[in-house]
Amino acid sequence: MPHMKDTITDAAVDLFYQKGYFATSVSEIARQCGIQKASLYYHYPSKENILFQIQKVTMDELTDYLRSNLDGLTDVETRMRAAVHSHVRFHLNRQKETFIANSELRGLTPDHYREIVSRRDAYEQIFQNIIREGCEAGVFAPVDVKILSYAILTLCNAGAIWFKPKGRMPVDAIAAIYEAFVLQGLKTGRPGLAPMPAG
Amino acid sequence: MPHMKDTITDAAVDLFYQKGYFATSVSEIARQCGIQKASLYYHYPSKENILFQIQKVTMDELTDYLRSNLDGLTDVETRMRAAVHSHVRFHLNRQKETFIANSELRGLTPDHYREIVSRRDAYEQIFQNIIREGCEAGVFAPVDVKILSYAILTLCNAGAIWFKPKGRMPVDAIAAIYEAFVLQGLKTGRPGLAPMPAG
DNA sequence: AGCAGCCTACCGTCCGGTAGGTAGGGAGTG
DNA sequence: CACTCCCTACCTACCGGACGGTAGGCTGCT
Numbered sequence: 001m002p003h004m005k006d007t008i009t010d011a012a013v014d015l016f017y018q019k020g021y022f023a024t025s026v027s028e029i030a031r032q033c034g035i036q037k038a039s040l041y042y043h044y045p046s047k048e049n050i051l052f053q054i055q056k057v058t059m060d061e062l063t064d065y066l067r068s069n070l071d072g073l074t075d076v077e078t079r080m081r082a083a084v085h086s087h088v089r090f091h092l093n094r095q096k097e098t099f100i101a102n103s104e105l106r107g108l109t110p111d112h113y114r115e116i117v118s119r120r121d122a123y124e125q126i127f128q129n130i131i132r133e134g135c136e137a138g139v140f141a142p143v144d145v146k147i148l149s150y151a152i153l154t155l156c157n158a159g160a161i162w163f164k165p166k167g168r169m170p171v172d173a174i175a176a177i178y179e180a181f182v183l184q185g186l187k188t189g190r191p192g193l194a195p196m197p198a199g
Numbered sequence: 200m201p202h203m204k205d206t207i208t209d210a211a212v213d214l215f216y217q218k219g220y221f222a223t224s225v226s227e228i229a230r231q232c233g234i235q236k237a238s239l240y241y242h243y244p245s246k247e248n249i250l251f252q253i254q255k256v257t258m259d260e261l262t263d264y265l266r267s268n269l270d271g272l273t274d275v276e277t278r279m280r281a282a283v284h285s286h287v288r289f290h291l292n293r294q295k296e297t298f299i300a301n302s303e304l305r306g307l308t309p310d311h312y313r314e315i316v317s318r319r320d321a322y323e324q325i326f327q328n329i330i331r332e333g334c335e336a337g338v339f340a341p342v343d344v345k346i347l348s349y350a351i352l353t354l355c356n357a358g359a360i361w362f363k364p365k366g367r368m369p370v371d372a373i374a375a376i377y378e379a380f381v382l383q384g385l386k387t388g389r390p391g392l393a394p395m396p397a398g
Numbered sequence: 399a400g401c402a403g404c405c406t407a408c409c410g411t412c413c414g415g416t417a418g419g420t421a422g423g424g425a426g427t428g
Numbered sequence: 429c430a431c432t433c434c435c436t437a438c439c440t441a442c443c444g445g446a447c448g449g450t451a452g453g454c455t456g457c458t
């Protein structure tokens with residue numbers, strides 16, 4: 001039996017995911033919870049704060065999940081595989097929240113915006129360190145680390161766009177596809193065809 | 200010397216890109232053009248129609264650009280390279296419009312939504328055909344064509360998120376990075392490590 | 399004259415948020 | 429037990445303002 005605050009958060013996640021933050025009204029969220037709009041303000045100080053809490057919790061849990069999945073792994077290729085797998089899994093299992101965290105940054109106040117972006121930067125740093133390490137060890141082809149990290153993270157978000165939890169493919173199968181593609185893509189190609197390093 | 204209709208479209212592109220469709224008001228677009236809100240309705244029947252026209256033109260030009268870049272190419276790997284290059288180039292050169300076309304579908308009426316989605320489907324079909332052909336020819340590792348096509352298209356959109364036209368990297372250099380990564384990723388990996396085909 | 403292209407002034411509606419009140423339950427006191 | 433007191437969690441009613449869009453008039457060019 002959940003408390004009303006959680007009910008509100010869940011309703012907001014559903015609506016923000018389905019219609020977008022600006023297209024969702026506070027009364028709509030309240031109606032979904034079976035309460036009046038004013039009652040909602042007993043639990044949250046503002047509409048923006050609902051959005052912020054969703055994003056903050058999501059980013060924290062995403063980062064915790066990645067760290068726990070990397071824990072104890074030392075081999076750089078294994079770490080990269082685990083990172084991709086973790087990222088994809090989380091995005092498929094928490095489809096709505098991650099979609100909101102990726103696309104509704106513009107609804108945040110400047111302060112909250114900075115807070116979320118700094119969390120995202122920290123998350124990306126983990127990926128960039130793995131890629132850099134792999135390049136320096138010669139396991140991966142020499143690449144522009146930042147560009148590739150954005151590319152990989154964006155690529156792994158693709159699944160969350162079309163994924164249906166009751167569809168034909170289980171989460172791990174999809175994660176395996178992305179994992180294989182990314183790892184293959186990072187490998188050293190035929191000489192002369194490798195991407196140029198950053199200038 | 201552009202006509203007012205084009206000025207309005209350009210202003211809308213800027214604002215929709217910067218603040219999002221729902222967060223942009225009609226008066227704001229008008230102000231940016233130096234006219235009154237009511238005057239805008241002489242050129243466009245509704246706010247939604249501005250969005251729709253932007254998306255329609257963008258999708259049409261994106262598709263035309265791809266077709267023209269593939270014209271005359273027969274080798275499947277060459278076609279794939281050209282397709283990725285075309286996609287990335289267009290997204291970097293038309294950053295704002297493509298961002299809007301990717302993220303503001305929810306602002307469209309149901310009819311217009313269907314029209315845009317069907318254009319996008321047709322565009323994706325071109326990529327899927329190339330991938331399928333490459334897999335059947337044994338040039339690419341066997342993959343789930345749909346999943347991989349979404350992954351590749353999403354991946355190539357990544358550049359448009361952070362790209363600054365006056366930044367250090369020219370468009371073609373970025374396109375080359377994505378091109379190399381995608382082509383390497385599609386190649387047959389070591390036996391036993393290839394991604395599994397669709398179930 | 400006629401029309402393109404713009405204007406001012408206004409419409410009803412919905413927005414996020416607030417003021418102020420109240421039902422109900424638990425705790426403290428005699 | 430009876431009674432007060434307070435707090436949680438909700439309510440109704442309302443606020444000012446912004447929204448998308450419209451009616452109708454003015455101006456200047458052809």
